[in-house]
Amino acid sequence: MPSPIQFLPAEVVHLIAAGEVIDSLAAVVRELVENALDANATRITISLWPEQWRVRVADNGCGMDLDDLRLAATAHSTSKIRRCEDLWKITSLGFRGEALHSLAQLSELEICSRTADGTQGWRILYDGLGEPAIEQAIAIASGTIVTAANIFGTWTVRRQGLPPAAQQLKAVQATIHQIALCHPQVTWQVQQNDRQWFTISPGDTPQQILPQILRDIHLSDLQQLKLELETLKDEGGNLDVNSPLPLSTQSLELVLGLPDRCHRRRPDWVRVATNGRMVKSPELEQTILASFQRTLPRDRYPICFLHLQISPDRIDWNRHPAKAEIYLHSINYWQQQVTQAIDRALQISVANLPEAAHSERVGKLLTAAENKSNYNVNRSISPVSSPKDDIGLMELRAVSQIHNTYIVAEHPAGVWLVEQHIAHERVIYEQICSAWQLVPVQPPIVLTNLSPAQVEQLQRIGLEIETFGEQMWAVRTVPELLAKREDCANALLELSLGGDLQTAQVAVACRTAIRNGTPLTLPQMQTLLEQWQYTRHPRTCPHGRPIYLALEESALARFFRRHWVIGKSHGI
Structure with missing residues (x-):
């Protein structure tokens, strides 16, 4: 009993x-x-x-x-x-x-x-x-x-x-x-x-704390963004009167490692905090990982710290004694805000490049000093244009091409070397993702000696393929960007070697992008730079390789000793 x-x-x-x-x-x-x-x-x-x-x-x-x-x-x-x-x-x-x-x-x-x-x-x-x-x-x-x-x-x-x-x-x-x-x-x-x-040591922002924790990370490897958020809206798009949080206290703060500079072997530094406490939020963590998709090398993961300040009535802390697991209301809203914030932080803009503001201040100081002395400079060549429109993209001006591979681009904060192939690859990849389209081809593309796995792979990514004879197959639909290319058959063989639809889209973008070694005119270079700037993730190609090398004006000034006092540098 x-x-x-x-x-x-x-x-x-x-x-x-x-x-x-x-x-x-x-x-x-x-x-x-x-x-x-x-x-x-x-x-x-x-x-x-x-x-x-x-x-x-x-x-x-x-x-x-x-x-x-x-x-x-x-x-x-x-x-x-x-x-x-x-x-x-x-x-x-x-x-x-x-x-x-x-x-x-x-x-x-x-x-x-x-x-x-x-x-x-x-x-x-x-x-x-x-x-x-x-x-x-x-x-x-x-x-x-x-x-x-x-x-x-x-x-x-x-x-x-x-x-x-x-x-x-x-x-x-x-x-x-x-x-x-x-x-x-x-x-x-x-x-x-x-x-x-x-x-x-204390700091004003988490960006100053993270390099003290991850010793191989430098402050310049990180990007910080803080957004004040509007009151939540309900499913109908109306303001949610049940969440009257003041605008100044509801915010999203983001510190992320720039994908062209730092990443991890494991997803161990994707962290989410809410109202001053680190929490477990699988939905938001997956949102962060998805936002970095095709910006990092294979099997590498981002460094990202997300801190949300949310109206207390939107959180139920009373889920676990450790208070590390919470119930978060309006999770879809926060996922959308996080995705938009990461896209904004990864943009190459004046706001995201503190060197630009620093260089502008240095330039003003030099101009003021020169005007008050007998040491004058003619600054009539190539006046600097104002930053670009709504999202604050800085003005990039194509100057020349090196080895028919690198575009030299001038901007207010210095000079960049942009590799033309992977910049174009990023442009095409995002175009493909937003409008993936298969088109019929006549006559069909005939492939030979395909294994059953290769045939299944082409079918998996949506291509129409059928037996055409002994060890021969006819492909009747292909990605639109490959349809008019002479090497379309070779590209289809690449696509048959494995991977999901996203992998196929990367392969198409890589095959379609201009090759290194291709001479470009200045207008062509300028067009490519502008298209590349407007991509969502302009820092790396879909394989995770960095697209540009920055030579910032402040670094150039230090190298050429432009901070020296004129008289003292002559031994006077």
Whole structure:
């Protein structure tokens, strides 16, 4: 006979709940750091002693007085929500009041704190129920220091089930990196066994944080974009009055690695954050990966950090104790916004090239200096045109062709070398994707000695093919761009060698694009440059190769020492 159903003792209930919230050293760090950020801390110091199962987090936040300290570790005590309705408008990182109580259950918890206007600080050591066991007045700077020692000391089975210390420390580091990206204004100091482990300096944007995390990435390899978004619209296109978020607080922030400069072997740096917290969002992650399709080399993945500021009533955080899984309303709207933002960030425009603005300022300074001295320059040759129209594309002017392969293009920020074949390939590929069309051919193209797999491949991409004789097949429809080419049969053989429709479209674009070694006139070069600029992803070809090499004006100025003072450079 099974045992009768009965109520669990309160201490068992609390221990089960504590084990869901605190399941590793990384979880301890996450919960304590989130509390520090909620206290408006701008400097956070994290100390770890993994062999001793001890973690300490110190911050310079607003601190707590004695009354708050006495309640801080009791079950479900929090300063962040008051009633049921508050669950639908959460703006803080913590709100359940579970973290400190769970730590009291699973460790020896001590908190020292003082408010900015307090005359003295207080130290409290808590018992296993989160009640104050020892209270002591201490001298301490304003802020809070939380120490959890002998973690999982009351639950030794959990210790045995955790990974080795090295793996746990790696998880702690990843947790801090993720939170630092979401809160770039914070200074982070992390110590391990009383020695400096790593630091993260503050910045204005996540773009300044990412190179401190990925050491092989430079600031110039990244592109940042921040957009203020309109109020959400419903399916009928009308403004959604149920989401009255002010325009200044609803935004999309994007930091991505430029595909012609950096990428990864795995999709491990496609990250999504919402309202200050990194979250799991498979839909948005797949949207990001799809937006980089055919911009990276084969089997390479983008670097992208997306941070959404969304109306709190559009998010349900109450899905998992770690608060890493959420329910996000209007997911289709956000997928559309993310796709458009990535396309905009990958454009080659004045806004996306800070060197352009820098060079313009340098030019103005040089002009002003020359006008006030006897050192004058004639600037009547080729005045610089204003940037292009609605999407802010900069003016590119074809100057010449090198080895009938590279187009030399001049623009306000310097000079580019553009490889003509892959630039044209990008143009044609996007045209094909937007208007893929198969047309009949007369007479049909006859292919011989095809394997069954090759025949099946041509049928898979939509071509009409039928047996024409022994080891002969007649192809009666072909991609429109190949229909009038003399090498159409060879191109069809290439298409038969495998891949999906997108691979076939890339092959057609590559076959159709002008070849390197082809001489072009200046008008032809100019037309190609303009068509290439207006593509969605102008930085790389569909195979992921970079299309242009930039020689920026500021770099040229440094190389030719144009920053030298005229008199001093002559030894005067």
